[in-house]
Amino acid sequence: MLPGFLLELYETSQVYKLPDVEFSYWQDDNAPAETVKKADGTWTWPFPPHGLPPIMAWAKNKMHGALLVPYSSAFRCPRDSFDAIVSEVHKMSEMPWEQRSSMAFGRWNIFCAWYYRGHLKLEDGTPAPCPRNYYNDLYYNHTDKLLTVALNRNLTNGTTATSVSLHEQHKFKYLVSTDGWAVSSKFDKYMLLGSLLLKAEGLTYAFYYPAIQPFEHYVPIMKKHKDDLLDMLEWAKSHDAEAQRIAQNAQAFAMRHLNRQARLCYMFHLITQLSKHMRYQVDCSRRPACIPLVEEIKFLSKYVHTANKCRYQETLMQYGHDDPDGLPGYSGYEELLKKHEAQPQYILFGGH
Structure with missing residues (x-):
């Protein structure tokens, strides 16, 4: 770092x-x-x-x-850094919105911040569970909608979930972003990909977070209740043009305000x-x-x-x-x- x-x-x-x-x-x-x-x-x-x-x-x-x-x-610094992905945005734009997979994709290691130990409350009054663990388990009951499997966990086809390059994740229309010990270091990179970002709420923030808004640059999840990812996914599918607009807003914001x-x-x-x-x-x-x-x-x-x-x-x-x-x-x-x-x-x- x-x-x-x-x-x-x-x-x-x-x-x-x-x-x-x-x-x-x-x-x-x-x-x-x-x-x-x-x-x-x-x-x-x-x-x-x-x-x-x-x-x-x-x-x-x-x-x-x-x-x-x-x-x-x-x-x-890394090969999949923000600056590296910026240079590939033109190539990624060749994947039309309509041809992207409608599965909600997420891939991560399972660890969560201190505030998921009862400190972060959802709107229904219950404490927020660790999204990385909860969404991994939710996948097994909704394999037709979700591909939110943690690294090295089992997929339903009998294989093990492996790392998927950020250079390939633009093929999914919906990306699920979750925090780790602090803010996700992938969220700003996700903004470049032109996909709709479903972002789990958290209590920590990065330098540019005050400038982004829910339903303008991303769709908030783990906010109303622990299963609202499914609700927001259904909303996105039934409001496809609006979902695409939010994805485009996020990409434009990242290109304008997060470049070097x-x-x-x-x-x-x-x-x-x-x-x-x-x-x-x-x-x-x-x-x-x-x-x-x-x-x-x-x-x-x-x-x-x-x-x-x-x-x-x-x-x-x-x-x-x-x-x-x-x-x-x-x-x-x-x-x-x-x-x-x-x-x-x-x-x-x-x-x-």
Whole structure:
């Protein structure tokens, strides 16, 4: 998660002139849950070290105080990243809406966030079950409508459910999106596919969620009652033109507002606004380690445990070769390796 964020931050710094700021970045799922809102409306970090700079994270609950940034690793690093799928949207558009399968498709690992342990209530007053587990079981009673089977679970034809590439899921007219430990890292990619998104409600959200609306960009499920997926699926089938319009809205939103240029613009404005709240001069004298970002990215691109985590070279080749903050080639690698090895592993990359 960290490599993608640092790459996006570095590219932002090359496209825009960024002010000097300090912040912490939480690369796990639910760090904002560790912040505490005080009676006066301010936020505090309850554990040592105290006095941390503002915390940036890629998902949070609305009651928590982190600043939301894109989940950059999912947007730009894997083969099925958002940026990779953008380049295939034209090809995917060759699959007409009418020819897509009318099965509601979902594929995931079975694990769920803390708020599915009774915290999230449905409109009928009952606690929401874990959607990934519940929809898997619901499939066995509705095999004519659903293909919502978790990875490595049994299909009714005797085979085992395996991974289906995001590059192939546009063949389904309806896609079921569920959260894991935090927001689904696939939801924004699903928006590109031109399918109707049936999105299970949750209590955490990503940086762009306030800009999307139910029945405008997606259809909410696990909202009225635990089986409302079936109701919404029937609604979509009986309102086919409206379902297609919602799917097109989602695709247009993603293409316009979640592309890389838009994400860099978002990062620029977030950091610019953050700079207006800094109450001290930001400089390296305050920190035991102060590493130029270009050197850190070069290090990540060579370090054995992170070298295959993201597409470093497409950014380094564009900006890194003549960055005045960088050293020639990889001449700073060994010294930087020693600095990293002197730090606890949880500060490095969350362990190996």
